[in-house]
Amino acid sequence: MNFREVEKKWQNIWEKEQRFKAIDFDDKPKYYILVEFPYPSGAGLHVGHTPNQIAMDIIARKKRAQGYNVLYPIGWDAFGLPTENYAIKNGVSPVEATKRNIENFKRQIKSLGISFDWSREINTTDENYYKWTQWIFLQFFKKGLAYKATVNINWCPKCKIGLSNEESEGGVCERCGTPTIQKPKTQWMLKMSAYAEKLLQGLDETRFWENIKTMQRNWIGKSEGTLLHCSLETGDLFDIFTTCIETIYGITYFVLAPEHPLVEKLKDKIENYDEVLKYIEKTQRKTEFERTQLIKEKSGCQLKGIYAINPINGHKVPVFISDYVLANYGTGAVMAVPAHDERDYDFAKLFNLPMIEVISGGNIKERAFEKGEYLGKNCKLLNSDKFTGLTVEEAKDSLNKYLEENKLGQKIATYKMRDWVFSRQRYWGEPVPLVYCEKCGWVAIPEKDLPVTLPKVDKYHPTDDGESPLSRIDDWVNTTCPCCGGKAKRETDVMPNWAGSSWYWLRYMDPNNNKAFADFEKMKYWGKVDIYNGGGEHVTRHLLYARFWHKFLYDNGFVPFSEPFDRRVQQGIILAADGSKMSKSAGNTVDPMLYVEKYGADVARLGQMFMGDYVEAKPWREDTMKPCEKLLNRIVALKDKVQKGDYRNNKNIVALSIKDIDEDIENLKFNTAISQIMVLTTALEKAELVTDEDFKVLLKLLNPFAPHISEELWVEKGYIGRIDENWPTYDEKDLVVNIVEIAVQINSKIITRVNIDTSLEEKDIIKNVQSDEKIAKALQNKQIIKSIYVPNRIINIIVK
RNA sequence: GCUGGUGUGGCGGAAUGGCAGACGCACGGGACUUAAAAUCCCGAGGUGGCAACACCGUGUGGGUUCGACUCCCACCACCAGCACCA
Numbered sequence: 001m002n003f004r005e006v007e008k009k010w011q012n013i014w015e016k017e018q019r020f021k022a023i024d025f026d027d028k029p030k031y032y033i034l035v036e037f038p039y040p041s042g043a044g045l046h047v048g049h050t051p052n053q054i055a056m057d058i059i060a061r062k063k064r065a066q067g068y069n070v071l072y073p074i075g076w077d078a079f080g081l082p083t084e085n086y087a088i089k090n091g092v093s094p095v096e097a098t099k100r101n102i103e104n105f106k107r108q109i110k111s112l113g114i115s116f117d118w119s120r121e122i123n124t125t126d127e128n129y130y131k132w133t134q135w136i137f138l139q140f141f142k143k144g145l146a147y148k149a150t151v152n153i154n155w156c157p158k159c160k161i162g163l164s165n166e167e168s169e170g171g172v173c174e175r176c177g178t179p180t181i182q183k184p185k186t187q188w189m190l191k192m193s194a195y196a197e198k199l200l201q202g203l204d205e206t207r208f209w210e211n212i213k214t215m216q217r218n219w220i221g222k223s224e225g226t227l228l229h230c231s232l233e234t235g236d237l238f239d240i241f242t243t244c245i246e247t248i249y250g251i252t253y254f255v256l257a258p259e260h261p262l263v264e265k266l267k268d269k270i271e272n273y274d275e276v277l278k279y280i281e282k283t284q285r286k287t288e289f290e291r292t293q294l295i296k297e298k299s300g301c302q303l304k305g306i307y308a309i310n311p312i313n314g315h316k317v318p319v320f321i322s323d324y325v326l327a328n329y330g331t332g333a334v335m336a337v338p339a340h341d342e343r344d345y346d347f348a349k350l351f352n353l354p355m356i357e358v359i360s361g362g363n364i365k366e367r368a369f370e371k372g373e374y375l376g377k378n379c380k381l382l383n384s385d386k387f388t389g390l391t392v393e394e395a396k397d398s399l400n401k402y403l404e405e406n407k408l409g410q411k412i413a414t415y416k417m418r419d420w421v422f423s424r425q426r427y428w429g430e431p432v433p434l435v436y437c438e439k440c441g442w443v444a445i446p447e448k449d450l451p452v453t454l455p456k457v458d459k460y461h462p463t464d465d466g467e468s469p470l471s472r473i474d475d476w477v478n479t480t481c482p483c484c485g486g487k488a489k490r491e492t493d494v495m496p497n498w499a500g501s502s503w504y505w506l507r508y509m510d511p512n513n514n515k516a517f518a519d520f521e522k523m524k525y526w527g528k529v530d531i532y533n534g535g536g537e538h539v540t541r542h543l544l545y546a547r548f549w550h551k552f553l554y555d556n557g558f559v560p561f562s563e564p565f566d567r568r569v570q571q572g573i574i575l576a577a578d579g580s581k582m583s584k585s586a587g588n589t590v591d592p593m594l595y596v597e598k599y600g601a602d603v604a605r606l607g608q609m610f611m612g613d614y615v616e617a618k619p620w621r622e623d624t625m626k627p628c629e630k631l632l633n634r635i636v637a638l639k640d641k642v643q644k645g646d647y648r649n650n651k652n653i654v655a656l657s658i659k660d661i662d663e664d665i666e667n668l669k670f671n672t673a674i675s676q677i678m679v680l681t682t683a684l685e686k687a688e689l690v691t692d693e694d695f696k697v698l699l700k701l702l703n704p705f706a707p708h709i710s711e712e713l714w715v716e717k718g719y720i721g722r723i724d725e726n727w728p729t730y731d732e733k734d735l736v737v738n739i740v741e742i743a744v745q746i747n748s749k750i751i752t753r754v755n756i757d758t759s760l761e762e763k764d765i766i767k768n769v770q771s772d773e774k775i776a777k778a779l780q781n782k783q784i785i786k787s788i789y790v791p792n793r794i795i796n797i798i799v800k
Numbered sequence: 801g802c803u804g805g806u807g808u809g810g811c812g813g814a815a816u817g818g819c820a821g822a823c824g825c826a827c828g829g830g831a832c833u834u835a836a837a838a839u840c841c842c843g844a845g846g847u848g849g850c851a852a853c854a855c856c857g858u859g860u861g862g863g864u865u866c867g868a869c870u871c872c873c874a875c876c877a878c879c880a881g882c883a884c885c886a
Contacts, residue, residue: 211804215881218803223885242886255886298884324884334886342801343884416885536880573880610824612812616805617879621812623825630839672814675823743819748867750819788866794818798866 001636003600007708011113019724020064020072020115024510025525028069032526033060034505034565036534036542037075037122040101041082045108047574047582047620050592052533054605055571055614055670057114059531061704062665064115065727071526072115073508075122076102079130080497081159084428087460094428094460098125108593113601113707120511124500125428129507131451132517133499134433136549137422138444139556141434145191146422148442155183160425160462182284185466188423188432188493195548196220196415202551208568212539219540221416226400228335228409230254233307233316234269238262241330241414244371245403246395249384250337250358252348253318254308255300258283259327263303271305276321283323298324298347310335311408312399313385322347330414339364340371358383359392420545422496425468427460429494437481437488446482452490468492501542502549505529505564517558524560532565536573543568569668572617579619590620602706603629609670609705628674632709634681635702638690639713645691648734653683654697655734661701662727670705677702692717697728737792744769745796746778762789769795 014020035056038049060072078098087094102123109116122129140146156173157180173180200220203213225243232238240254256263258280267273279301300322307316324343325334338348339355345368348355355364361379362369374392381387381395390398403409423432433445433452445452455476457469470492471477481488503517509526510518534542543565550564575581576588583589595604606628612618648654657680664673680698684690696719703710703723714723738759743750752774756765766787769775775797782799789795 214804218882221882221885225886240886244886322884324886326885329885331886336886341886343886346884414885416882540881610812616813618812621825624812627824633839671812672823675814678823741819745819745867748865753819786866788818790818790867794867796818796866 001633001709001712003602003632003709006712007111007113007601010708010711011110014113014115015110015118018119020060020070020117021119022071022073022117023069024522026069028067030071030526031063031068032071032505032529032531033063034508034529034532035074036532036538037077037501037504038105039080039082040076040078040098040105042086042097042101044101044104044591045593047590047592048535050112050604051574051608051614052535052571053109053114054112054608055668056531056533057605058609058665058670058704060115061707061724062662062727065700065703065724067725067727071120071508072117073120073122073511074109074114074116074118075120075504075508076105076124077497077501077504078102078123078125079429079495079500081426081428084426084460087428093456095125098123108596111593111596111601112605115707120508122504122507122511124430124504127451127453128512128514130430130500132507133430133495133503134445134450134452135447135517136503136553137430137495137499138433138447138450139558140190140552141442141444143552143556145194145552147189147191148186149189149419150184150186151189151421154180155185155466156180160464160466183466187421188491190420190422190548192420192544192548193415193417195551196222196417197413198551199417199544199547202547202563205563206568207566209570212543212568212570215539216544219417219544222413223415224411224413226403226409227331227412228311228403229407230311230333230335231309232262232266232319233309234266236262236265238333239331240333240335241412242335244337244340245399245409246381246392247337247340247358248310248312248335248399249381249387250339250356251310251315251317251335252338252354252356253320253336255320255322255325255334255336255347256303257325257327257332258321258323260321260332263321266303266306269305270303272302276301276303279321298322298343298350300324300347300351302351312403318353320347320351328418329416338368340369340374342368342370344368356383417544420548422499423493424496425462425466425492426494427454427457427462427469429496430454430499431470432491432493432495434491435479435481435488436491437483437486439486440481440483440488442491443481443483443488449482454494468494470494498542498545502545503553505532505546506550506553506559520558520560528561528563529565531567531569533569533571536570539568539570570615572613572615575617575619577619577621582620595622595625599625599629600708602632602709606631606674606705610674612671614668614670627678631674631678631681632706634685635698636709636713638681638684638695638698639717641685642690642692642695642717645689646693647691648693648697649689649691650684650687650694651731651734652737653680654694655730657701658697658728658730659735665704674705677705692719699723700726700728740792742792743794744772744775745794746775746799748796748798751775751778758792765789766795766797770797 033056035052056072060070064070083094083097086097124130137146156176156178158176158178159173200217200222203216223243225241226245228240228242230238230240270276300320303319303321306319308319310317325332336344338344338353339357340359357364358381359369359374359379360382361374361377379392381390387395387398400411431452431454433450434442437443455473457473460469462469463471477490477492479488479490506518506523510522513519546564550559551562553559554562595607603625607625610624610628611621657676660676661673684694684698699710699714700723711723738757739755740758741753741755743753745751752772754769754772766789770779779799785798785800787795787797
């Protein structure tokens with residue numbers, strides 16, 4: 001059989017029949033399978049795309065055969081820097097490059113026989129799509145969740161672009177690897193922090209893997225504690241946040257972030273302001289990366305002449321600034337309790353500051369006695385006025401109560417998760433649909449005028465001061481204010497790459513709607529994504545952004561359910577053959593399409609799924625291709641052995657295979673599912689008689705994995721009905737075998753293996769086993785204490 | 801340091817607390833062939849032994865259990881993420 005010809009033939013038939021079209025409002029139960037839509041780069045599909053599309057295709061085809069109305073869509077997340085950089089380099093318009101890349105991707109995906117519903121294809125750079133991205137942004141704007149702020153942003157001097165924290169992890173630009181610097185910039189921000197608690201709580205509604213939930217929880221980073229209102233001798237007020245209010249009597253100084261507004265405010269009163277200023281400048285020169293890397297050694301500077309008051313007892317303590325206190329976490333100020341915090345301890349040693357032990361049980365001469373050590377250990381408070389003698393847990397409660405009653409503080413939660421920097425001074429993104437009017441301020445473009453289309457430009461590179469190339473087009477920038485009709489200027493920033501992917505699963509439900517981003521009733525029908533497959537690298541960014549947008553839309557009545565995804569699963573990263581990371585720079589990338597050319601789509605599909613556990617990281621191996629090719633050839637050959645018969649002749653192995661493969665697919669254990677297909681094939685090859693019914697089951701089980709060859713064989717055999725309907729089932733009693741070989745142990749040591757008749761009673765089985773020659777011999781002169789029989793597995797006889 | 805994950809043959813990997821190593825790769829032997837490729841058959845965790853067989857084996861050390869790759873405790877190594885988070 002010529003695999004490649006057969007594959008082409010079936011791909012054409014499926015396309016003509018629109019075999020995989022999902023039907024809105026169909027009576028069948030729905031099942032929504034989502035893979036992260038690819039970024040159509042010039043390089044074509046890579047090994048990060050193909051396994052997940054194949055894996056979800058297996059599930060999609062199985063679910064269809066089981067009678068589900070399956071929605072398995074695909075589209076293109078096409079805005080972004082690589083295309084823009086390509087455009088800058090080659091002078092090709094990003095529109096043109098994107099179009100070409102998408103054509104290539106489509107051809108490649110189709111050649112793999114992935115059963116996407118192509119009638120729902122979407123593209124984030126399509127005006128009819130980004131119109132709604134802009135529309136959603138305007139809803140944020142109208143609710144006050146989009147705001148402009150001057151923030152120190154991570155700035156890539158090479159790309160000339162502001163990056164979010166997520167995009168500059170490790171202090172280098174995610175795209176080009178250049179170290180980022182800190183640069184003040186006015187940016188659009190989305191107030192994601194307002195959704196921190198909802199994003200945290202919502203996880204309980206999902207069935208994400210526990211480790212994914214944990215990663216999101218850690219990213220959101222909730223910590224509960226006390227907001228303490230403090231004051232300086234000067235009368236200036238400031239707040240600090242602490243999770244250890246029980247140590248409040250141990251405060252011997254306070255530390256402010258160098259950027260704290262009070263520092264500037266008090267410059268006339270600080271006796272050593274020159275020195276302070278020097279320290280601040282030193283801090284500012286450091287990027288966030290350096291500031292957090294050049295740690296270990298504490299540094300700081302006292303604000304001489306400035307004293308703060310401990311609100312609980314009025315004690316006067318000194319105030320420092322230090323770069324270990326971050327301006328953007330908590331309140332940018334901390335209380336320092338060197339006796340019970342390691343960082344404060346180090347700092348206090350350095351500056352020779354006093355310590356007050358307020359929790360018993362440690363030895364503060366040696367080191368700080370921290371909360372990790374004293375919590376839950378019944379430790380009691382010392383030197384804490386009327387709270388002395390209470391346990392830490394009691395003290396927390398009493399202190400919080402006392403502080404609240406006296407308006408000195410309150411219990412609050414803080415979150416690590418920051419707001420989302422939403423502006424990019426680039427070209428290839430959705431224009432932010434706002435104008436600035438001297439009179440009216442920032443004004444939204446009216447909905448009827450959406451989309452604000454991306455104008456053509458001559459140069460795609462940002463201006464040298466880092467502004468968007470759009471800012472060069474005067475007649476586009478200058479416009480009229482929709483509010484007062486006066487002169488106004490358009491916002492020239494565009495949205496980040498993540499915008500279009502923050503709602504795309506909703507668009508698939510109704511991709512051509514021009515009245516709304518999706519029809520409400522259709523969203524109700526399709527509901528949550530049942531299974532969402534993607535890469536681990538997106539767990540804390542895309543997945544949070546997407547949930548954030550969805551929850552916002554839900555809160556405003558635009559979508560009918562509060563969490564977008566039910567299950568989230570992720571494929572393991574594919575490594576190079578030697579186990580190292582694949583990367584263009586290392587030159588060890590693998591083009592999965594080569595294997596489609598070499599072996600055909602079905603072999604390439606099987607081979608990739610057979611490489612190992614789908615969810616674990618694993619090296620790419622070519623040596624799985626040949627055995628999969630062999631498997632298909634064996635099944636082709638088996639066809640000629642099949643005899644007429646509408647009954648299963650090989651009941652047991654067939655039933656067992658249905659059960660295993662069914663469960664394996666549900667659990668993403670594609671590698672063991674394929675090995676079971678191999679086992680079944682071998683069994684049928686060895687069987688005396690293989691009926692049509694036996695063979696039909698094999699073909700149906702094979703179909704999700706190797707859809708082309710299996711369907712070709714099905715049709716060649718002239719079988720009635722379609723291969724991809726009526727997923728095979730089995731009778732429980734066919735799983736039972738009468739005679740099985742089990743191991744027999746004496747005192748947990750295997751003595752021999754015997755065949756037993758499973759239909760007998762347990763006591764008879766045990767009795768029969770004792771007459772076995774080896775067992776009988778071993779039991780001589782021994783007293784049997786008890787016998788354990790695990791059906792179909794083992795007998796263990798305990799003797800003395 | 802913190803968080804999450806992973807440790808099983810030469811390799812990829814299997815094992816609802818019940819015969820460790822399924823299914824493959826690579827390897828060895830054989831059949832077919834002038835030969836090779838392809839295909840098919842057989843073998844194979846390690847050590848010792850001609851063999852029957854014995855002993856040892858799932859990162860390390862303990863524990864629970866008739867029985868532990870699996871559960872519990874401690875530790876080690878590696879991978880990933882976060883990193884002075886108050």
